[in-house]
Amino acid sequence: MPIASDQTFPFPLLIGDIGGTNARFALLDDAKSEPRQLPPVKTADFETIEAALKSILGLNAARPRSAILALAGPIQGDEVPLTNADWVIRPKDMLASLGLSDVLLINDFEAQALAVAAPADEDLVQIGGGEILPHSSRVVLGPGTGLGVAGMVFAQGIWIPVPGEGGHVDIGPSTERDFQIWPFLEPIEGRMAREQILCGRGIMNLYRAVCAADGIDPALKDQAEVTTAALSGADAAAVETLSLFSTYLGRVAGDMALIFMARGGVFLGGGITQKILPALMKPEFRAAFEDKAPHSALMRTIATFAVVHPMAALAGLAAFARRPGTFGVATEGRRWRS
Numbered sequence: 001m002p003i004a005s006d007q008t009f010p011f012p013l014l015i016g017d018i019g020g021t022n023a024r025f026a027l028l029d030d031a032k033s034e035p036r037q038l039p040p041v042k043t044a045d046f047e048t049i050e051a052a053l054k055s056i057l058g059l060n061a062a063r064p065r066s067a068i069l070a071l072a073g074p075i076q077g078d079e080v081p082l083t084n085a086d087w088v089i090r091p092k093d094m095l096a097s098l099g100l101s102d103v104l105l106i107n108d109f110e111a112q113a114l115a116v117a118a119p120a121d122e123d124l125v126q127i128g129g130g131e132i133l134p135h136s137s138r139v140v141l142g143p144g145t146g147l148g149v150a151g152m153v154f155a156q157g158i159w160i161p162v163p164g165e166g167g168h169v170d171i172g173p174s175t176e177r178d179f180q181i182w183p184f185l186e187p188i189e190g191r192m193a194r195e196q197i198l199c200g201r202g203i204m205n206l207y208r209a210v211c212a213a214d215g216i217d218p219a220l221k222d223q224a225e226v227t228t229a230a231l232s233g234a235d236a237a238a239v240e241t242l243s244l245f246s247t248y249l250g251r252v253a254g255d256m257a258l259i260f261m262a263r264g265g266v267f268l269g270g271g272i273t274q275k276i277l278p279a280l281m282k283p284e285f286r287a288a289f290e291d292k293a294p295h296s297a298l299m300r301t302i303a304t305f306a307v308v309h310p311m312a313a314l315a316g317l318a319a320f321a322r323r324p325g326t327f328g329v330a331t332e333g334r335r336w337r338s
């Protein structure tokens with residue numbers, strides 16, 4: 001079966017990380033050069049990806065010959081809608097209108113996974129104990145506009161990213177306080193999924209539920225206000241919201257570590273991780289991560305990290321574009337050529 005590792009991509013190469021809110025792009029002139037970052041764009045500011053790219057590529061930039069784009073959403077067919085934004089990516093249109101000869105689409109957390117195959121020390125902040133076991137499975141998960149999740153498996157000498165929709169797995173109450181709050185959380189079509197809590201709008205869902213459980217009016221208007229008030233200690237409901245958020249993220253991170261037996265480490269990406277890092281360094285996240293009887297002893301050996309690289313997905317795509325043979329990235333049904 002053909003995999004991307006069998007083939008290289010023509011340079012100059014455009015790499016892009018397209019999230020629900022933000023889209024970030026860079027150009028790689030060749031396999032040895034550093035990516036040249038293009039100005040970031042808000043997906044809501046442009047009707048289509050072609051319009052966004054035409055605006056930022058400008059007249060003088062080297063014209064890319066191929067593109068590898070990471071998208072927030074499952075990739076299927078010739079029209080790929082984003083899960084949390086209005087863009088529909090049509091690779092055939094991109095080939096024609098941008099003059100490309102090769103387009104590969106992958107999942108955005110697959111790109112985050114590519115970035116944690118060989119992360120630089122300065123791009124990581126360790127949360128709690130444990131050590132990375134080399135050549136062992138890894139997990140990345142990140143709260144942003146949604147909750148992205150992916151695995152990274154090492155087999156037969158290469159790293160294989162395993163994309164999925166792990167943000168949409170069910171999550172349930174566990175402690176007495178959870179049972180007080182859960183009835184007030186807004187479900188999605190009748191069920192509680194991880195992404196109802198562990199993302200930007202999830203923070204508001206959780207904050208409103210905490211307030212409702214205590215019979216108080218929610219005074220804070222958006223997730224940034226909640227995390228700011230929580231980190232400064234200015235609002236008790238916000239403080240509890242962020243504490244619970246850390247606990248639930250720890251639980252889910254622990255679940256993913258168990259599923260992948262991630263002795264290679266669990267890596268937290270996503271835009272929100274860096275904004276709430278002081279809260280994640282408190283005991284709640286790691287305690288919930290380790291609270292996995294009968295496997296708590298095992299969990300204590302698994303390292304957890306916040307990824308503090310500002311463009312981790314782009315770094316992952318650049319690593320793949322330079323040396324596709326060191327990764328097992330499947331291309332069936334997601335590569336288009338002119």
Ligand SMILES: Nc1ncnc2c1ncn2[C@@H]1O[C@H](COP(=O)(O)OP(=O)(O)OP(=O)(O)O)[C@@H](O)[C@H]1O
Pocket residue numbers: 018019020021022023072084108143144145146147148199200201203223224225227228270271272275
């Ligand atoms: N200070 C903050 N505290 C909490 N949430 C925040 C803060 N600032 C931004 N957010 C939320 O973070 C989310 C954007 O995250 P991110 O920057 O990872 O975007 P994205 O890459 O487009 O997301 P995704 O890849 O998950 O679709 C939005 O929901 C936004 O409201």
